[in-house]
Amino acid sequence: MKIQFCGAARTVTGSCYFLDTGKYKLLVDCGAFQGPYEVEKLNREKFPFDPAEIDYVFLTHSHFDHCGRLPVLIKQGFKGKIIATQPTRDIAQVILLDSARIQEEDYRRYKERAAKRDSGDDDYFVPKPMYHKDDVNRTMEFFKVYAYGESLELGDGLEFRMRDAGHILGSASFELWVKNAEGRARKFLFSGDLGQPGQRIIRDPDMVREADYVVVESTYGNRLHKSKDDTVLELLTILQGAAKSKSKVIIPTFAVERAQEILYELNLFYEKGLLDKNPVFLDSPMAIEATKIFRQYPTFYDEDAKRLIEKGDDPFGFPELQFTPTVDDSKRIVDAPAAIIMAGSGMCTGGRVLHHLKNNIEDSNNHVVFVGYQVKGTLGRRLVDREKTIRIHRKNLTVRAQVHTLGGFSAHADERDLRYWLRGLGHSPRTIFVTHGEEQTALGFAANIREELRVDTYVPNLGEVVEL
Numbered sequence: 238m239k240i241q242f243c244g245a246a247r248t249v250t251g252s253c254y255f256l257d258t259g260k261y262k263l264l265v266d267c268g269a270f271q272g273p274y275e276v277e278k279l280n281r282e283k284f285p286f287d288p289a290e291i292d293y294v295f296l297t298h299s300h301f302d303h304c305g306r307l308p309v310l311i312k313q314g315f316k317g318k319i320i321a322t323q324p325t326r327d328i329a330q331v332i333l334l335d336s337a338r339i340q341e342e343d344y345r346r347y348k349e350r351a352a353k354r355d356s357g358d359d360d361y362f363v364p365k366p367m368y369h370k371d372d373v374n375r376t377m378e379f380f381k382v383y384a385y386g387e388s389l390e391l392g393d394g395l396e397f398r399m400r401d402a403g404h405i406l407g408s409a410s411f412e413l414w415v416k417n418a419e420g421r422a423r424k425f426l427f428s429g430d431l432g433q434p435g436q437r438i439i440r441d442p443d444m445v446r447e448a449d450y451v452v453v454e455s456t457y458g459n460r461l462h463k464s465k466d467d468t469v470l471e472l473l474t475i476l477q478g479a480a481k482s483k484s485k486v487i488i489p490t491f492a493v494e495r496a497q498e499i500l501y502e503l504n505l506f507y508e509k510g511l512l513d514k515n516p517v518f519l520d521s522p523m524a525i526e527a528t529k530i531f532r533q534y535p536t537f538y539d540e541d542a543k544r545l546i547e548k549g550d551d552p553f554g555f556p557e558l559q560f561t562p563t564v565d566d567s568k569r570i571v572d573a574p575a576a577i578i579m580a581g582s583g584m585c586t587g588g589r590v591l592h593h594l595k596n597n598i599e600d601s602n603n604h605v606v607f608v609g610y611q612v613k614g615t616l617g618r619r620l621v622d623r624e625k626t627i628r629i630h631r632k633n634l635t636v637r638a639q640v641h642t643l644g645g646f647s648a649h650a651d652e653r654d655l656r657y658w659l660r661g662l663g664h665s666p667r668t669i670f671v672t673h674g675e676e677q678t679a680l681g682f683a684a685n686i687r688e689e690l691r692v693d694t695y696v697p698n699l700g701e702v703v704e705l
């Protein structure tokens with residue numbers, strides 16, 4: 238029996254683990270690498286296994302770095318089943334379709350530019366799309382959805398169970414029971430991305446009691462999040478100040494989970510009469526789609542969100558809120574004197590938020606509020622780092638608006654949460670593989686866990702095969 242770490246090894250993106258039991262060939266996640274060109278280039282490399290031989294893909298959740306290469310797998314001959322929860326399937330469809338559209342548009346623009354200039358003297362290069370809309374639609378036919386908590390046998394010597402990972406709607410940790418060549422059962426536990434306990438809307442991560450081999454994420458394995466309550470209060474204070482001075486507040490928003498979480502907080506603010514009745518715009522077609530999916534699955538909510546529904550309240554809706562799916566709807570926002578505008582992308586790397594920033598950032602009366610992590614090199618990061626001049630759509634702009642960074646919203650467990658979750662396993666693991674973190678973070682976290690739990694830990698390299 239062997240496991241190969243085909244992604245998210247000493248790095249955060251590209252989650253993909255290949256487990257060969259001798260009898261079955263299994264994948265956990267088939268995500269895309271994201272980041273600078275040298276990293277994204279890895280998406281074009283051949284899989285280190287034959288996709289046609291894979292029996293099952295266990296998909297932990299619908300983030301692009303976990304599902305982004307599924308259509309490639311299918312194009313290359315995969316004939317098995319993709320196992321996930323229903324919300325994971327539905328949100329993955331939205332995310333993959335959006336990716337196909339962006340890949341096609343980027344490539345079309347690149348070809349147009351290339352046709353206009355002489356060849357060879359430009360570094361600007363966009364590869365052909367990895368897949369198209371039709372490939373995504375075909376991918377959806379391979380899904381088979383299950384509920385949390387049901388233990389199911391897929392074949393002789395192969396059993397699985399999904400547990401709530403508390404990260405985004407529908408996210409799961411996978412327990413897998415497999416038999417090795419000698420017929421002995423071994424239990425694997427793949428954490429997927431683990432959520433922060435106390436997160437809005439979704440439930441806290443389920444604790445798992447034992448496992449022989451564990452693959453655990455370590456995104457925030459070296460830090461502690463700011464308190465959530467302080468963060469929500471900070472948001473309220475900014476919004477109240479902005480309403481008083483009749484200014485615009487732009488919130489660059491990630492379409493899945495964060496957008497719904499902010500709507501949830503705004504709904505409570507308005508309901509309690511804490512904010513003036515200025516309009517709120519959700520100006521992101523993808524976030525609007527994701528919100529519709531969230532509304533479909535109240536059985537996946539935590540107790541607080543369920544209680545709101547029982548009272549007849551829509552956690553993602555209030556009279557001030559307007560969805561603006563079309564470009565014409567979006568253009569009308571310009572006329573609103575005071576408003577809260579939630580628009581993508583979350584790191585300001587593209588999308589409608591750029592138009593809103595262009596129109597509003599030079600006015601010192603306005604506010605930009607960041608509610609998610611900003612990767613180095615993005616426009617969002619430059620704003621968070623207080624750069625005074627930025628460039629949008631070939632125009633230089635002076636940043637006069639007030640920029641705020643709220644650190645407490647996170648869909649990821651921090652170091653304390655990860656330790657707590659692993660402690661639930663006691664001394665049962667033979668090895669804990671630490672993945673899905675930057676190299677130094679993963680190494681540090683692995684060392685801490687080894688010391689605390691007195692179990693073997695290991696940080697695999699990208700592509701490394703470990704015999705079990």
Ligand SMILES: [Zn+2]
Pocket residue numbers: 298300404430
């Ligand atoms: Zn994730």
